[in-house]
Amino acid sequence: MLASLLNQVPLFTPDDVEAFLPLWKKRYTVNRGDFLIREGQVEQHLYFVESGALRLYLPTPDEDICVGFAYPNTLITSFPSLVTQTPSLYCIQALRRSELLAISKTDFDLIQEKRPVFGKFWRMELEKALVGKIEREVDLQLPDPAQRLERLLRRSPHIFQLVPKKYIASYLRMTPETLSRIM
Amino acid sequence: MLASLLNQVPLFTPDDVEAFLPLWKKRYTVNRGDFLIREGQVEQHLYFVESGALRLYLPTPDEDICVGFAYPNTLITSFPSLVTQTPSLYCIQALRRSELLAISKTDFDLIQEKRPVFGKFWRMELEKALVGKIEREVDLQLPDPAQRLERLLRRSPHIFQLVPKKYIASYLRMTPETLSRIM
DNA sequence: GCCAAACCTTGATTCAAATCAAGAATTACA
DNA sequence: TGTAATTCTTGATTTGAATCAAGGTTTGGC
Known part of the structure; x- marks a missing residue:
């Protein structure tokens, strides 16, 4: 699953993928309500979601x-804590039973040193993430709740299948009542 | 100015800085109201601000x-357009007469290939920017205008000296009237 | 230094989303 | 499958920021 995704990255040779996969050592299964990280902890991992929602x-x-x-097929971590190695302000909670793979920050840093292609890969992931956040910044500024909803529906329609609406409402900075009325 | 900043980056040797500086070939002076880039153009540069505000x-x-x-001393570009080389949705406008240095995307990409330390430098810059955007995302979600203002005052007090309040109001997703009432 | 333009402030009014409330539907899981 | 917990919907009411408006202040440019 992670393997097939990585094989689709043009940057990587089969050898690169072979070197990378074993670093995803830990396998977690979390239940609905469980936390991957809570406020105050220092993030040590980057997680890959195999199933579930968080x-x-x-x-x-x-x-x-x-x-x-x-x-499924997305990465998650408490990014500011991972990068700065300071206590996280954020929590990551499972919204349903979820299965994850994890790579440690240490291993991730190491392979970037060893194989420049992973440095480039991560740089490109960061660029994509930043572009996403800039779009999100615009979304959040739209004054009309219906417009904000529309942009999320366009960009990530699948979320509505996976996540209770009350969390989506919060993400869209409106109350669940307002979301219910405009959907 | 750019030089002294780069010399403070621990990553760089004096030789790195010497290789980098000449790539900031273009020098722009823009007047109040002028545009660095308008919607529809494809961003080709990363800009360093020497004076002014945009x-x-x-x-x-x-x-x-x-x-x-x-x-002054910050970088600016239409990031999504620079990264994807597609027409920009965003505009960059000078709020006063400003002086800038520019490096082309081509030259910037090349030096990252040639000298891995620049790849690492850029990766770290992207990480910082992403952390900033995550904080900003929280700021924008705060329902109380006074809280949003407070967080900006804490994080970037200097902005209030440099930028007309009406733009800050927009950035804080409130009207100039509301900002005026809570300051 | 002067003038026009841009920007800021303050007040009165409107309106849309939050809140409060209660019942219906869905989901988790024993 | 049954039952409790969670989530969603809908209606009535409140509230606080947007809007509208007008006067005052600052700033930019000649």
Whole structure:
């Protein structure tokens, strides 16, 4: 599953993929409600979702602020904590039973040093992620809830199959009631 | 100015800096209101601001959506267009007379191929930018305008000296009237 | 230094989304 | 499969930011 995805990356030779796969050492199975990481912990892993669905959010006194979802064939991590190796402000919680593969930061850093192609790969992933966040920034600024919904429907229609609407509402910065009324 | 900044990057040897600096070939001076790039053009440069101030925004039928500012010692570009080499959706406009240095995408890509340390440097810059955008994503979701203002004041107080409040209001997804009332 | 343009402030009013509330539907899992 | 917990929907009401409006201030450019 991860293997077939990596084989589709033009950058990688079969040898690269062979060197990479064994680094995804840990296999996690988490139940609905379980946490991959909680506020205060330092993120050590990058996760690949094989099945299930998860949410990434910032807990605040008032309410959780949902900043992302993960589902099969996507990566997830508490990125700021992973990069800076400081305690995470964010939590990652399973929305249903999920299966994940994990690579440690250490191993990931090492292979980037050893094989420049992985440095390039990661740079391209970061560029894609940044482009995504810039679009998201625009989405969040749209004053009309219906427009925000429309853009998410266009960009990630599958999310609506995978994630309870109340979390999507939070992600779209509206109440579940408002989302229900405009869907 | 750019030189002294680059010399402070621990990654770089003096030789790296010497190889890099000449690639910032073009020097632009733009007047208040001028555009570095307009919607539809394909971004070819990464810009370094020596003086002045600029805004990066998405023009829409209703209103401009402000997604960022640049000021001395910062980089700016229409990132999605630069990365994907497709027509830009965004505009970059000078808010006052500004002086910039520019490096072409071609030269920037080349030096990353030639000297791996520049690949690593860019990767780290992208990581920082992504962390920033994740924080910004949280900022934008805060329902209370005063909270959004507070977080910007904490993170980038200097912006209020450099940029007319009406653009800051847009960046904070509120009207100039609301910003005026809570400042 | 002067003038026009741009920007900011303050007040009155409107309106759309949040809140509050309660019942219906769906989902988890024992 | 049955039952409790969770999630979703719909309606009534409130509220706070947007809008509209007008006067004051700052800024840019000649």
